[in-house]
Amino acid sequence: MVSLNKKTLAFILYDWATSPITTIHTTFIFSVYFVEKIAVKNGSFLWGVIIAIAAIMTAFMGPILGSYADKKRKRKLILFFLTMLGGFSTMLLWFAKPGLEYLVFASIFSCISIFTMEVVFVLYNSLLSNSTNKKNYGILSGLSWGAGYVAGIISLLLCLVLFIFPEKLIFGLTKENGENIRACMLFISIWMMVFGIPLFIFTSEPEKNKTNKSTFQYIKQGCIFIFNEKLIFRFFLSRLFYFDALATLFAFGGIYASNVFDFSTKEILYFAILINLSAALGAIIGGFYDRIISSFRVIQCCIIALIVFGIFLILIKNEIYFWIVSFFLGLFIGPLQSSSRVLISDLVPSKKGGQFFGFAIFSGKITSFLGPLAYGFLILIFDDHRIGMCFVIILLIFSFLILGQKNPLLKNYRSFN
Numbered sequence: 367m368v369s370l371n372k373k374t375l376a377f378i379l380y381d382w383a384t385s386p387i388t389t390i391h392t393t394f395i396f397s398v399y400f401v402e403k404i405a406v407k408n409g410s411f412l413w414g415v416i417i418a419i420a421a422i423m424t425a426f427m428g429p430i431l432g433s434y435a436d437k438k439r440k441r442k443l444i445l446f447f448l449t450m451l452g453g454f455s456t457m458l459l460w461f462a463k464p465g466l467e468y469l470v471f472a473s474i475f476s477c478i479s480i481f482t483m484e485v486v487f488v489l490y491n492s493l494l495s496n497s498t499n500k501k502n503y504g505i506l507s508g509l510s511w512g513a514g515y516v517a518g519i520i521s522l523l524l525c526l527v528l529f530i531f532p533e534k535l536i537f538g539l540t541k542e543n544g545e546n547i548r549a550c551m552l553f554i555s556i557w558m559m560v561f562g563i564p565l566f567i568f569t570s571e572p573e574k575n576k577t578n579k580s581t582f583q584y585i586k587q588g589c590i591f592i593f594n595e596k597l598i599f600r601f602f603l604s605r606l607f608y609f610d611a612l613a614t615l616f617a618f619g620g621i622y623a624s625n626v627f628d629f630s631t632k633e634i635l636y637f638a639i640l641i642n643l644s645a646a647l648g649a650i651i652g653g654f655y656d657r658i659i660s661s662f663r664v665i666q667c668c669i670i671a672l673i674v675f676g677i678f679l680i681l682i683k684n685e686i687y688f689w690i691v692s693f694f695l696g697l698f699i700g701p702l703q704s705s706s707r708v709l710i711s712d713l714v715p716s717k718k719g720g721q722f723f724g725f726a727i728f729s730g731k732i733t734s735f736l737g738p739l740a741y742g743f744l745i746l747i748f749d750d751h752r753i754g755m756c757f758v759i760i761l762l763i764f765s766f767l768i769l770g771q772k773n774p775l776l777k778n779y780r781s782f783n
């Protein structure tokens with residue numbers, strides 16, 4: 367069992383700190399407010415554009431920031447700057463009142479918030495190797511990923527109880543001009559800044575990469591290495607497909623439940639809680655199996671399980687079975703994400719962590735809009751969400767076939783050094 371000391375707790379708390387911004391701002395509360403109260407025409411399209419721009423920025427900036435941080439030994443400093451930038455940009459959404467006149471303001475700071483909360487994981491993930499010993503990477507990664515899922519649900523429930531449901535709100539707030547929604551942005555910003563601080567106090571800076579190459583030459587060297595190493599290249603390519611599948615599931619899971627099983631808003635909220643809690647449980651369990659069978663085998667098992675339960679999801683018509691299948695989908699989504707972080711940490715020496723987690727986020731984001739786009743296109747043509755979900759299964763099958771059976775962790779990569 368991983369020792370819960372200052373370093374490991376600080377690492378876990380950072381996931382706990384940042385997840386509510388994604389949950390409250392990007393997914394559930396502010397996104398709905400933006401569509402219904404600010405961008406009253408074509409709001410869903412504009413929100414999609416904001417997310418797409420942030421994803422593209424993340425994909426291209428990730429390798430640059432990670433490689434630069436490796437060379438300068440400034441991962442914590444850059445991570446701190448990005449964390450504060452994300453916190454303050456989210457906080458400024460307090461001023462995004464209803465109306466088209468706030469459209470540009472809300473769009474800019476929402477995009478900055480989404481971008482920073484994605485790109486911070488390049489540097490944060492690279493600190494895993496400095497937060498515990500190698501044999502406990504999986505357990506710590508699973509615990510922190512699970513903590514993030516739980517924090518997202520707890521922060522959502524707190525926002526609903528404190529700011530959304532009551533008629534009389536705390537601090538003299540009212541529901542006029544969206545004050546209660548905008549107050550949620552202040553709440554999650556303060557949450558992040560408070561719980562995120564321990565990481566910068568207790569985690570040490572990783573080893574400096576002493577390369578004499580420029581940042582772009584260093585990136586080029588890393589790209590050449592990945593393309594030359596077949597097993598690592600297959601992992602990154604597979605990761606592109608299964609993260610695209612996950613992005614589609616997250617984007618349309620609630621919509622699928624609403625359309626296929628006629629879920630109410632309250633039932634969709636229960637569905638979100640179930641998926642997040644089961645994903646948290648799965649991430650923690652998967653963390654133990656990372657040490658027993660390796661992170662690579664955990665990834666394989668999770669992809670197979672998601673294919674099987676995804677097929678069940680398409681075939682079932684009973685609502686009770688839907689809840690059961692949804693639980694198992696979440697149970698394997700959590701470790702798939704967590705073990706991907708562990709595999710890279712196991713593969714790459716600490717001095718190259720920023721660069722390779724930059725490549726990882728590039729592979730996770732560069733095509734992340736294609737899955738949701740294809741799903742939406744299939745719905746437009748066939749008007750059947752079950753057919754749209756078939757595309758997710760196809761993405762997962764491709765990812766499994768590309769990943770192959772050979773474990774890249776078993777090879778000695780001398781050229782890393």
